[in-house]
Amino acid sequence: MPVPFRAISVFHAVARSGSITRAADELGVTPSAVSQQIQTLEVSLGTALIGKSGRNIVLTEAGERYFEMIGGEIDRIMEATQRIQGFRSVTTLTVRATPSLSTKWLLPRLAAFVEAHPDIELRLDGTNEPAAFQKESVDLEIRHGTGGWPGLYAEGLVEENFRPVCAPSLAAPGSLGPEDLARHRLIHSVKSQVQWGHWFKLAGVAPATRWRRLLFDRTHMAIDAAAGGLGIALESDLMLWGDLASNRLACPVRDPPRIALVTQWITCPHDHLRYRKVRAFLDWLRTERDSWAAERAQAATTL
Known part of the structure; x- marks a missing residue:
């Protein structure tokens, strides 16, 4: 037959x-x-x-x-x-990532991928909801969390360093000690894996019994609030990089304690790794990640 x-x-x-x-x-x-x-x-x-x-x-x-x-x-x-047939059809690649990572890190870098892959139509789905891969047409997700999701491929994007930041007009770089932060309004990212209480503990300072706080449920909102002079935020250098490089933000604390975590994870079902469009995006993403890490290492003494 x-x-x-x-x-x-x-x-x-x-x-x-x-x-x-x-x-x-x-x-x-x-x-x-x-x-x-x-x-x-x-x-x-x-x-x-x-x-x-x-x-x-x-x-x-x-x-x-x-x-x-x-x-x-x-x-x-x-x-x-x-x-x-003399042409290559357009293939849609749907990538899900948090609104903050999409806005602060992915979007400024996407031109290189788009130019290198004109046959791939990229859809960037900016949401915090984890993808239900069996029910949704999502090819790849960069998920905020701790990793280790059963049945999914998971690769840490990069180790991030968390630091206090504010507009230089609010406090000059390196002008404050950890004990001075209680005098300022502290901006909280309520979904962040690193919170102010943990930072104060590592800095060896008892937090104030009553804080002046400003709370956001999106990292990019907390960052923009800090850049606008509303207070001091505690955020990841992955999300902060453009604002640090442009001097919109700076670390006002002398010798802050180092907090390093992987909070962003590349995830998808294992069989998605066979798709050419997924492999192309992964190759590009890893190259951008390595380039950013090298840039960060080079700028470590100035930012």
């Missing part, structure tokens, strides 16, 4: 998207037509490839092995077909 290549490509779309409905939308056919193609392939191979778990579809053990074996080949065939 000849192998039905159309059915193979339909199975690939279903396995990649995790949904018969999404595969049907992608292929421009009905869900019923997709199901028929899957049944044809299963008959041809003599084994079940897809089962159901509640309302969701799951790959059988044979289906997982088959998808793993054909995935890269189907991708290459599709790309070769597009090339021989």
Whole structure:
């Protein structure tokens, strides 16, 4: 019995998207037509490839092995077909990241990726909600947290250094000791993994019994408030970098305690790492990360 290549490509779309409905939308056919193609392939191979778990579809053990074996080949065939036709279709890459990382770090660097990959249409989804990869069309996420999400690939973006910052007009760089901060309004990022109480403990200073506070649930808002002279914020140099480099912000504290953490994680299902568009973004992201880390090391004595 000849192998039905159309059915193979339909199975690939279903396995990649995790949904018969999404595969049907992608292929421009009905869900019923997709199901028929899957049944044809299963008959041809003599084994079940897809089962159901509640309302969701799951790959059988044979289906997982088959998808793993054909995935890269189907991708290459599709790309070769597009090339021989004289064009490369636009592929959409959806990246989710927090609004603060998107605004303060990713957006200023995206031109290099966009110029290097004109065939990839990038959608940057700026939200704090963790991606439900099985239900949403998100290819890759840079997630704020502590890492270690079961079933997901997780790679720390970079180790961040947290420091107090304010507008130079509020307090000159290096002009304050840790004990002086109680005289100022302190800006709090309420979702940050590093809070003022921890910083004061490391600095060996008892925090004031009553603080003048300004609270934000978004890091980029806390940073902009500090740059506007509203108080002193405690933030990550990853988010602060543009504002530090432009002298909108500076560290007013002499010899502040060092707090270093990885709070941003590159995450996705492991099978997404096979996609060319995901690999391209990861390669670019790692290059930008390494370049930024080198820039930070070089500027360590001045910022």
